[in-house]
Amino acid sequence: MSESDATPVEDAIVLDYLPHGRADDDRPGYQKPPIAFVLDSEHFTLHELTLTDDSGVKIGDRLDITSPPEGVERVHAIDYEDLSSGARSELEYVIEDLIEEEEDRFVSIYNDAQPITLRLHQLNLLPGIGKKLRNTILDERKRRPFEDFEDLDDRVTGLHDPQGVLADRILEELREDELKYRLFVREQ
Structure with missing residues (x-):
């Protein structure tokens, strides 16, 4: 090289x-x-x-x-x-496949996400997750950590396609240069 x-x-x-x-x-x-x-x-x-x-x-x-x-x-x-x-056009499919292949790594996002500020939580950066859904996720993970996406989907009503939510956020971070907070994409 x-x-x-x-x-x-x-x-x-x-x-x-x-x-x-x-x-x-x-x-x-x-x-x-x-x-x-x-x-x-x-x-x-x-x-x-x-x-x-x-x-x-x-x-x-x-x-x-x-x-x-x-x-x-x-x-x-x-x-x-x-x-x-x-x-x-291939990027979305590759990201979806990667999330599926490394399920434990990506389920841990839901299990380990932390507050960013007093008013903002990492979970709120995920598309479609507002205050109510965030609180439901936090309450459920206090009971016990999510084992896989199926467990997450079963225990958190209103969270449809948890893998797709992560893929959408990764794509958003790749496309947008001016995002204040990033969960996945490392600054280059």
Whole structure:
């Protein structure tokens, strides 16, 4: 890897692969290197990888870009706006799959969320969770921690699709630069 301005990422998921580089790159096709867009599955940061022609990278691959595999020449952090349209459309599905795969990690958000200020709680940052629903979640988790999303769904009436609520918040944090509070996306 010749250059890197990225946060160390051990598990990045390939969202899109452009074998002929960016369409908005004005260089002749033979001068444009292949690129891939990836999502860091731990900190939800976005990165662009510059690849060699023989990299073998495919959409859906999981890469350790802390010590990039053969074929990755450059890694750099990007914003949501820098993603290709293909990467943007794939992003929601990748996040939903990640939440499903790592259920314990994401259920713990509901179990461990804390107050931010005297008037604002981390749970209130989640779409559709107001004061009443927040209090219900807090009361239920005092009785016993939520075991999984099904348990959460069964015990908290009014909270429909707890996984979808988390996915929506992650997407909002990726799309919006000016958010005051973040639960998932690390600032780059």
